[in-house]
Amino acid sequence: MANERQSGSPCDKETCESCRTKPSAPADRDIDTERIERSLSTIRYKFLVMSGKGGVGKSSISTSLAVGMSQKGMRVGLMDVDLHGPSIATMMGIEQPISVTPDQRMIPKSYNDYLKVISIDYLLQDKDQPVIWRGPVKMGAIRQFITDVQWGELDVLIIDAPPGTGDEPLSVAQAVKDAKAIVVTTPQDVALADVRKSINFCRKVDLQILGIVENMGPFTCPCCGETVEVFKSGGGKALADQMNIPLLGTLPFEPKLVKACDAGRPMLSEKTSTEFSRAIDACIVRITEELS
Ligand code: ADP
Numbered sequence: 001m002a003n004e005r006q007s008g009s010p011c012d013k014e015t016c017e018s019c020r021t022k023p024s025a026p027a028d029r030d031i032d033t034e035r036i037e038r039s040l041s042t043i044r045y046k047f048l049v050m051s052g053k054g055g056v057g058k059s060s061i062s063t064s065l066a067v068g069m070s071q072k073g074m075r076v077g078l079m080d081v082d083l084h085g086p087s088i089a090t091m092m093g094i095e096q097p098i099s100v101t102p103d104q105r106m107i108p109k110s111y112n113d114y115l116k117v118i119s120i121d122y123l124l125q126d127k128d129q130p131v132i133w134r135g136p137v138k139m140g141a142i143r144q145f146i147t148d149v150q151w152g153e154l155d156v157l158i159i160d161a162p163p164g165t166g167d168e169p170l171s172v173a174q175a176v177k178d179a180k181a182i183v184v185t186t187p188q189d190v191a192l193a194d195v196r197k198s199i200n201f202c203r204k205v206d207l208q209i210l211g212i213v214e215n216m217g218p219f220t221c222p223c224c225g226e227t228v229e230v231f232k233s234g235g236g237k238a239l240a241d242q243m244n245i246p247l248l249g250t251l252p253f254e255p256k257l258v259k260a261c262d263a264g265r266p267m268l269s270e271k272t273s274t275e276f277s278r279a280i281d282a283c284i285v286r287i288t289e290e291l292s
């Protein structure tokens with residue numbers, strides 16, 4: 001690998017792959033690490049919703065799991081740290097500005113009695129401008145954002161992580177050390193190849209993988225009742241078997257989800273039972289089983 005450290009050659013910490021992904025030794029613990037741990041210490045389970053690929057439905061699934069879990073009485077936090085494509089606030093219909101405590105910690109917005117939401121886009125001054133900060137600045141901003149939210153007691157924190165296997169998901173994985181990854185894929189081969197990379201990334205940085213969720217799977221056509229495969233089928237299950245990871249569920253392609261996301265009205269808020277909401281419910285049951 002180009003970035004791999006050659007034996008005997010000097011190591012450039014910023015680009016060296018081995019140093020970059022190696023879990024930090026106690027001696028080089030970042031001074032913020034304890035603050036992050038303290039800030040997240042009132043949260044029982046932390047999930048990182050990840051994918052090697054953008055556009056596979058990470059944010060839609062984070063949102064749906066969060067709403068679904070809150071409807072079952074779990075105290076849930078939903079946090080969007082996808083610096084380049086934060087979409088949770090839009091999908092949840094949650095507006096700025098946010099309030100801060102006297103000691104400058106951000107107070108998440110309440111979606112309902114059980115669900116609180118915060119997005120890194122609250123920190124971006126102009127949401128239409130691309131983020132072009134250098135790597136270390138981005139990593140620092142992500143760490144600071146994770147540290148400075150006042151969650152209170154939560155059963156679950158769902159973090160919509162940045163896509164890929166670069167510095168951004170790495171900084172999230174290193175900041176939230178006891179998080180478990182929920183890896184999202186679509187069934188088709190090109191997505192699966194990227195997701196395999198994502199799984200290897202989790203293993204390399206010692207991030208426990210809770211399981212895989214396959215999104216945009218087959219759905220039943222409301223007009224003719226035929227099963228429609230938009231992105232093929234079965235790829236998530238094959239990948240889960242191959243990588244020896246639990247398959248947490250297969251979510252169908254749901255045409256109404258696109259409108260719901262754009263309208264800031266999460267599908268599950270409607271409370272009508274759909275193929276998609278039933279699949280999310282089954283996924284939540286499976287996640288709960290994996291935790292026990
Ligand atoms: P990511 O966060 O991985 O980039 P998003 O959650 O933003 O992906 O989803 C990308 C697009 O796909 C959005 O327009 C969303 O509405 C749509 N989408 C996601 N999941 C589904 C699904 N199961 N059925 C139909 N559309 C979906």
Ligand code: MG
Nearest residue numbers: 058059085087
């Ligand atoms: Mg997203």
